[in-house]
Amino acid sequence: MGTMTVRAGTPLQAVQEAADKAGFLFALDLGARGSCTIGGVIATNAGGNRVIRYGMAREHILGLEVVLPDGQIVTSLNKLIKNNAGYDLKQLFIGSEGTLGVVTRAVLRLQPAPASTTAALVGCSGFDKVPAILAAARTQFGPSLSAFEAMWPDFYDFMVANIPASGSPLGGKHGLYLLVEASEFEAGREVERLENMLAALMQAGVIEDAVVARSNGESKTLWSIREGVSEYRRLLGKVVSFDIGLQTASIGQFVEEVRTALSQRWPGILSHFYGHIGDSNLHIVTNLPAADATAQKADITRLVYDRVRKAGGTVSAEHGIGTQKLPYLSYSRTSAEVALMALIKRALDPRNIMNTGKVLPLG
Amino acid sequence: MGTMTVRAGTPLQAVQEAADKAGFLFALDLGARGSCTIGGVIATNAGGNRVIRYGMAREHILGLEVVLPDGQIVTSLNKLIKNNAGYDLKQLFIGSEGTLGVVTRAVLRLQPAPASTTAALVGCSGFDKVPAILAAARTQFGPSLSAFEAMWPDFYDFMVANIPASGSPLGGKHGLYLLVEASEFEAGREVERLENMLAALMQAGVIEDAVVARSNGESKTLWSIREGVSEYRRLLGKVVSFDIGLQTASIGQFVEEVRTALSQRWPGILSHFYGHIGDSNLHIVTNLPAADATAQKADITRLVYDRVRKAGGTVSAEHGIGTQKLPYLSYSRTSAEVALMALIKRALDPRNIMNTGKVLPLG
Numbered sequence: 115m116g117t118m119t120v121r122a123g124t125p126l127q128a129v130q131e132a133a134d135k136a137g138f139l140f141a142l143d144l145g146a147r148g149s150c151t152i153g154g155v156i157a158t159n160a161g162g163n164r165v166i167r168y169g170m171a172r173e174h175i176l177g178l179e180v181v182l183p184d185g186q187i188v189t190s191l192n193k194l195i196k197n198n199a200g201y202d203l204k205q206l207f208i209g210s211e212g213t214l215g216v217v218t219r220a221v222l223r224l225q226p227a228p229a230s231t232t233a234a235l236v237g238c239s240g241f242d243k244v245p246a247i248l249a250a251a252r253t254q255f256g257p258s259l260s261a262f263e264a265m266w267p268d269f270y271d272f273m274v275a276n277i278p279a280s281g282s283p284l285g286g287k288h289g290l291y292l293l294v295e296a297s298e299f300e301a302g303r304e305v306e307r308l309e310n311m312l313a314a315l316m317q318a319g320v321i322e323d324a325v326v327a328r329s330n331g332e333s334k335t336l337w338s339i340r341e342g343v344s345e346y347r348r349l350l351g352k353v354v355s356f357d358i359g360l361q362t363a364s365i366g367q368f369v370e371e372v373r374t375a376l377s378q379r380w381p382g383i384l385s386h387f388y389g390h391i392g393d394s395n396l397h398i399v400t401n402l403p404a405a406d407a408t409a410q411k412a413d414i415t416r417l418v419y420d421r422v423r424k425a426g427g428t429v430s431a432e433h434g435i436g437t438q439k440l441p442y443l444s445y446s447r448t449s450a451e452v453a454l455m456a457l458i459k460r461a462l463d464p465r466n467i468m469n470t471g472k473v474l475p476l477g
Numbered sequence: 478m479g480t481m482t483v484r485a486g487t488p489l490q491a492v493q494e495a496a497d498k499a500g501f502l503f504a505l506d507l508g509a510r511g512s513c514t515i516g517g518v519i520a521t522n523a524g525g526n527r528v529i530r531y532g533m534a535r536e537h538i539l540g541l542e543v544v545l546p547d548g549q550i551v552t553s554l555n556k557l558i559k560n561n562a563g564y565d566l567k568q569l570f571i572g573s574e575g576t577l578g579v580v581t582r583a584v585l586r587l588q589p590a591p592a593s594t595t596a597a598l599v600g601c602s603g604f605d606k607v608p609a610i611l612a613a614a615r616t617q618f619g620p621s622l623s624a625f626e627a628m629w630p631d632f633y634d635f636m637v638a639n640i641p642a643s644g645s646p647l648g649g650k651h652g653l654y655l656l657v658e659a660s661e662f663e664a665g666r667e668v669e670r671l672e673n674m675l676a677a678l679m680q681a682g683v684i685e686d687a688v689v690a691r692s693n694g695e696s697k698t699l700w701s702i703r704e705g706v707s708e709y710r711r712l713l714g715k716v717v718s719f720d721i722g723l724q725t726a727s728i729g730q731f732v733e734e735v736r737t738a739l740s741q742r743w744p745g746i747l748s749h750f751y752g753h754i755g756d757s758n759l760h761i762v763t764n765l766p767a768a769d770a771t772a773q774k775a776d777i778t779r780l781v782y783d784r785v786r787k788a789g790g791t792v793s794a795e796h797g798i799g800t801q802k803l804p805y806l807s808y809s810r811t812s813a814e815v816a817l818m819a820l821i822k823r824a825l826d827p828r829n830i831m832n833t834g835k836v837l838p839l840g
Contacts, residue, residue: 115615161559167620170559173536188813194722195756196533196794198522198572199802199809200836201818205568209561226615252478252589256662257530257620299619359557393558431559439562446562450551455564461824473563 116224117176117193122153122217129222138224141168145341153217159209161432166392167260167297168225170432171208177221178204183214183463191221206458211434212469214462228297231260232304233333234312237288237323241366244290246320248362248392251294254311258304261295262392263340266369269386269399273342276349283325283336292391293340295333340388346399350384354411356398358422359431365396368425375417376400380410395431419445435473443475479587480539480556485516485580492585501587504531508704516580522572524795529755530623530660531588533795534571540584541567546577546826554584569821574797575832577825591660594623595667596696597675600651600686604729607653609683611725611755614657617674621667624658625755626703629732632749632762636705639712646688646699655754656703658696703751709762713747717774719761721785722794728759731788738780739763743773758794782808798836806838 116138120129127147133140142155144162154160156178160171168174177192180203190203207215238247244264251259265273270291274282284291298304305326312324327333346353360368369387376385383403389396398418404410419429423445430439430446443452456474459466466476479501483492490510496503505518507525517523519541523534531537540555543566553566570578601610607627614622628636633654637645647654661667668689675687690696709716723731732750739748746766752759761781767773782792786808793802793809806815819837822829829839 159561159565161561165559169536172565173532182817186813186816188817189811190814192791193724194791194794196524196528196722196753196758197791197809198524198795198797199791199793200798200806200815201573201821202522202535202568202571203814203817205565206821208565210564226619228619254662256589256591256660258662297619299616299621359559361556390559395559428555428557428560428562430562431557432561434561435563443563446560448552450549451553451566452563453549454545454551454566457824458564458569458821461820 115195115226118222118224119191119219120152120222121219122151122156124152126150126152126155133224134227136224137227139227140174140222141225142171142174145344152220152222156208156217156220157210157212158434159432161390161393161395163261163263163390165390165395165432166262167257172205174223175204175208175220176223178207178217179219180207180215180217183465183468187218188215191219193221195223206462209434211436211473213459213473214468216468226299228258229299229301230304231295231297231333232308232327233261233293233295233336234308234324234326235283235336235339236292236294236312236321237284237286238290238292238321240289241369243320244292244366244391245363247292247294247315250311250315250320254307255296255304258296258298259294259392260297261293262390263293264389264391265291265293265340266387267291268373268384269388270339272384272386273339277338277342277345284323286323288322293336343388343397343399350399350401352402352407353399354402354414356396356418357431357433358396358398358418358427358429359394360396360422360425360427362391362394364425365391365394368421369396372398372418372421376414379413379417380404393431415442422446437472440473440475443473478558478589481585481587482554482582483515483585484582485514485519487515489513489515489518496585496587497590499587500590502590503537503585504588505534505537508707515583515585519571519580519583520573520575521797522795524753524756524758526624526626526753528753528758528795529625530620535568537586538567538571538583539586541570541580542582543570543578543580546828546831550581551578554582556584558586569825572797574799574836576822576836577831579831589662591621592662592664593667594658594660594696595671595690596624596656596658596699597671597687597689598646598699599655599657599675599684600647600649601653601655601684603652604732606683607655607729607754608726610655610657610678613674613678613683617670618659618667621659621661622657622755623660624656625753626656627752627754628654628656628703629750630654631736631747632751633702635747635749636702640701640705640708647686649686651685656699706751706760706762713762713764715765715770715774716762717765717777719759719781720794720796721759721761721781722757722791723759723785723788724790725754725757727788728754728757731784732759735761735781735784739777742776742780743767756794778805785809800835803834803836803838806836
C-alpha cells in the first residue's frame with residue numbers, strides 16, 4: 115500500500131499517472147478522468163468503472179484538509195489505514211457535494227498494481243442471463259473481477275455506428291452486451307481464466323458469443339464502445355440522463371418497462387440503457403425530440419423516478435443530488451433521514467453559505 | 478454480492494455462520510467473534526484479522542437503523558452498493574462508540590466466499606526483513622492476501638509455552654514470526670502460490686524458515702498462537718494493552734525503543750509485541766509487576782503514547798477511544814479536529830446523554 119497527498123485541483127488522470135510512475139495503482143477510474151479533479155471526485159463520492167473491485171471514492175481517501183464555512187481549516191491528513199481515534203471526520207465531507215466545507219487537500223490510498231488487466235466483450239440473449247454470468251465471474255475471479263458493465267442493444271448499436279474506428283468486435287446481434295474485466299497479479303493469467311470461464315458459459319448455453327482482448331490496445335477498443343457516452347451531447351444534442359441504483363435482479367424488468375413506457379408516449383424516442391451492472395447501477399440516456407424539450411425532460415424524469423421509487427431504488431447511485439435531483443431526494447430517503455442531513459448541515463453551516471441550494475431542501 | 482439485515486445484538490460468529498450457510502462470506506473477523514455483537518463491531522468500527530483484504534467494519538455496512546438521542550428512529554437500511562442520494566448518514570454512527578445514537582439494525586455486505594484459504598507461518602531474522610516480505614506477498618497475491626500478522630519473539634515464545642496443544646510449528650528460533658494468509662477462488666491454488674513465494678524468499682535469504690498449512694486444521698493451529706491473546710488475563714493477571722497505528726516502516730525501530738525503555742525502568746517486565754502489521758497496526762501487552770499496579774499502568778501508558786505522538790501515529794488503530802484513551806486523544810488529533818467532533822456531538826446530542834464521557838472531552 116502506498117499513499118499520495120495531493121491538492122484538490124489535481125486532475126484525476128494526473129493522479130493516476132503519478133501513481134503509475136511510483137509503481138502503484140490509483141484505482142478509481144471514470145470516463146471524465148482527463149477533466150475531473152480529485153476534489154470533485156471526493157465531493158461527489160464518485161464511482162466509475164472499478165467500484166466492483168475497489169469501491170467508490172470514499173474507499174480511496176485516507177485523510178482530508180477542509181476549510182469549514184466559518185473559515186477554520188481542519189487539517190486531517192491521516193496516512194494510516196486504521197485510525198479509530200475519535201470520529202472519522204473525512205466521511206462528512208466525502209459525498210456531501212461541497213455543502214459542508216471545501217476540500218483543499220487529500221491523502222489518497224494507492225493499491226498494488228496488478229500485473230495485467232484484460233477485458234472481454236460478451237453477447238447473450240438478454241438480462242435474464244446476467245445473474246448466472248455475474249455469479250460465474252465472481253466465483254472465478256473473486257476480487258480479481260475489476261469491471262462488469264452491461265450495454266443494452268439500443269446503446270450498443272448506436273455507439274458502434276457512431277464512435278469512429280470501433281465497429282462491433284462481435285459477429286452477430288445480441289439481446290445484451292457485457293464488458294467483463296479481470297486484473298491479475300500473475301501476468302497473462304486473467305486471459306486464460308477469462309477464456310476458461312467464457313468457454314464454460316458458452317457450452318452451458320448461457321452466452322452466445324464472446325471476444326477476449328489479447329492486448330491493452332484491444333482492451334481499449336472494447337472499452338471505447340462503453341465510453342462513447344462522453345460523445346452524447348455532440349451526437350444527440352439535448353439529452354436527459356439518469357444514474358439510478360436498483361437491486362441487480364430487478365434491473366432487466368425495469369429496463370423493459372421504462373423503454374416501453376417511453377416509446378408508447380413518444381414514438382421514435384431514443385432510449386439507451388447501460389451501466390455498472392455488477393454494482394446495481396443503471397444509466398439511462400434519452401434524446402429530447404419534442405418541441406418543448408424542457409417540458410419533455412420533466413415528464414421523462416417523473417416517469418423514470420416514479421418507477422425508481424416504487425422499486426425502492428435510489429435516484430442517485432454515483433452522480434449525487436445537486437439541484438436537478440433535489441425535488442426527488444424524498445423518493446429515496448425518508449423524512450427522518452432528510453431531517454438528520456439538515457441538522458448536520460445547519461450545525462456546520464448555520465448561515466447556509468456553502469453550495470447553497472444543493473443536495474438539501476432547506477427552508 | 479449478498480446482503481443480510483440483522484439486529485444489533487447478533488453475535489459476530491452467528492453472522493459469520495449464517496453468511497456461510499447462504500454461500501457467502503461475512504469477511505470481518507476477530508478473536509472475540511464468539512462474544513462480541515455486530516452492534517459493538519459497528520459502534521467501534523472494529524478491524525481484526527482481514528482488514529488488509531476486506532477493510533474495517535465501515536466497509537462491511539450498507540445500511541443502519543439508529544435511535545437518535547431525542548428518541549427519533551432513523552431507518553436507513555440501504556441495500557445498494559452505490560447510493561449517493563444525500564449525505565451518507567451511516568458513516569456518522571460507525572465508529573462513534575454510541576455517542577451519537579444507538580444502532581438497532583444493520584444491513585451487512587456479504588462477499589463471495591473464496592474456494593480455499595491457507596496460512597503460512599514464517600520465521601525471519603527481524604523486522605528489517607518485513608518490507609521485502611510484505612512487498613512479495615502483495616505482488617504475488619494482490620487482493621488474495623487476506624492476513625499479514627507479526628509476532629515478536631517475547632510474544633511468540635510465551636504463547637507457544639502457554640497455549641495448550643500448540644508448540645512451535647517451526648524448528649528453530651527467529652527474530653520475528655509472521656503469519657501470512659491467502660484466500661483464492663481456485664481451490665488449492667493459494668498453497669502452491671504460498672510455497673512458490675516462500676521458496677523464493679528463502680533462496681534470496683530474506684526468510685529463515687516457513688511452514689505452510691496443508692489443511693484447515695493446520696491453519697487453525699497456526700492461528701491459535703496469534704489468537705492466544707484472549708488468554709492474557711488468565712495467564713498474566715493485570716496487564717496493560719495498546720492498539721497503536723504507525724507507518725509500517727517505523728514499527729521495527731519503535732518496538733526496540735519501547736522494549737528497551739520498559740526493561741530499563743522495570744527490569745524483568747514482560748513486554749509482548751504483535752499485530753496486524755500489514756495494516757500498520759501494532760499491539761503491545763505488558764504485565765504490571767509493580768506493587769502499585771495503577772501507577773505503573775499510568776507510567777507505561779505515558780511512556781508508550783509519548784513515543785506514538787512523536788512518531789505521528791495514532792493512539793487507537795482499531796479499539797476506539799472510550800474513557801481510557803480520552804486523555805490522549807489530542808496526541809493523535811489536532812484541536813481543530815476535536816472541536817469539529819464536539820460540534821457534531823452537540824448538534825446530535827445537545828443534552829449529552831449518549832455514552833456520556835466517552836470519546837470526547839466535553840466541558
